[in-house]
Amino acid sequence: MKLSTLVKIINSIKKITNLILPYDFQDFLLRKSGKGTYLSQVEFxxxxxxxxxxxxxxxxxxxxxxxxxKIDDIINDFKKLKTIFDNIGKIFIVGGEPLLHPELLNILEPLRTIYPKSEIIIITNGILLNKQEDSFFETLKKYNIALSMTHYPIKVDYENWIKKLNEMGIKAYYFSLDRNKMRKQNLNPDGKNDKNKAFSMCVEKKCHFIRDGKLYICTPAPNISFLNKYFNLNFEVKKTDYIDLNKIKSASKINALFKKPIDFCRYCNDKEIEFDTYRISKKELNEWVKS
Ligand code: SF4
Ligand code: SF4
Structure with a gap:
């Protein structure tokens, strides 16, 4: 049998399983099989x-x-996640710039305790690396936390830092090799875009995000309040645009929901993806909204 045929059969079985087995039972089977419930990645x-x-x-x-x-709020979110997902592939500590937080080191031990097998990665622009004390590097090494460098065209010697960190026994690498250009968001405040098309071409639909007990498929919806407030706009986040972790507690159901567009996708770009040369923000609307 051809591999492609086998994949089609497996996918069909998965679809039928989703239709006939309650999600809680699917979670039960995963746990019984020893695989455990799983989320590919999450960031906060x-x-x-x-x-x-x-x-x-x-x-x-x-x-x-x-x-x-607040560190306690984040840890509470991860304790909730642990009751649903036995394992998470990658946990990204992001922002904003995470190294600005004076209590950054305090979150690493509890996170590592809750998810001992996850790749835990701090995404940083590297500007503050030369201000860190020895305890920063020792803690990263102790809890096996990696540093991913966003590698923007700024005055940070990323190559040297990656070499130095690797010599210290800390995993460090580039987040992306080409950061000389930035993808334009091109959001449409009318909300009249084709949400299925936007979802199908979306590069962010696997960047799941957690905040305040809510799990989102991607990053724009949970952070849109910054744009709304600054420009007095009204991009709406509906209750169906996120998973309330106090209400939905099945990993299989969450993973199934994450395979479909959400209502918020109607604001996202459904045309060809456009890029701009890297530059510092002037806080102009057209940096995020299609003009
Ligand atoms: S993209 Fe730039 S502004 Fe945004 S979090 Fe990263 S370094 Fe900061
Ligand atoms: S709202 Fe939909 S299209 Fe927009 S980034 Fe999220 S998943 Fe992608």
């Missing part, structure tokens, strides 16, 4: 603001007020 803001402020930042952080997220 440690701070909302940033010390770089790139145009087109897809977390809208140039527009955000200074806000250091």
């Amino acid at each position: 803001h440690l701070v909302d603001h940033c010390n770089l402020n790139c145009a087109h930042c897809n977390h809208f952080t140039p527009l955000a007020d200074e806000n250091f997220c």
Whole structure:
């Protein structure tokens, strides 16, 4: 039998299983089989603001007020996640710039305890690396936390840092090799875009995001309040645009929901993806909204 035929059969069985088996029972079977329930990846803001402020930042952080997220709230969110997902592939600590948070080190041990097998990765623009004390590097090494460098065209010697960190026994690498250009968000405030098309071409639909007990498929909806507030806009986040972790507690159901567009997708770009040369934000509307 051809591999493609086998894949088709497996996918059909999965679809039928989703139709006939309750999600809780699917979770039960996964746990019984020893595979456990699983989420591919999740990210969270440690701070909302940033010390770089790139145009087109897809977390809208140039527009955000200074806000250091509470470590206890984040840990509570991860305790909730653990009751649903036995394992998470990758946990990204993001922002804004996570190294701005004075209590960054305090979150690493509890996160590692809750999810001992996950890849835990801090995404940083690297500007504050040379201000870190030895305890920062020792803690990263102790809890096996990686650093992913966003590698923007700024005065940070990323190559040297990656070499140095790797020599210290800390995983460090580039987040992306080409950061000389930024993807334009091109949001449409009318909300009249084709949400199925936007979803099908979306590159962010696997960037799941957690905040305040709510799990989102992607990053724009949970952070859109920064854009709304700054420009007095009204991009709406409906209750169906996120998973309330106090109400939906099945991993299989959540993973099934994450395969479909949400209502918020109607604001997202459904045309050809456009890029702009990397630059610092002027906090102009057209950095995020299609003009
Ligand atoms: S460094 Fe990252 S978080 Fe900060 S503004 Fe740039 S893209 Fe956004
Ligand atoms: S709202 Fe939909 S189209 Fe927009 S980033 Fe999220 S998943 Fe993608």
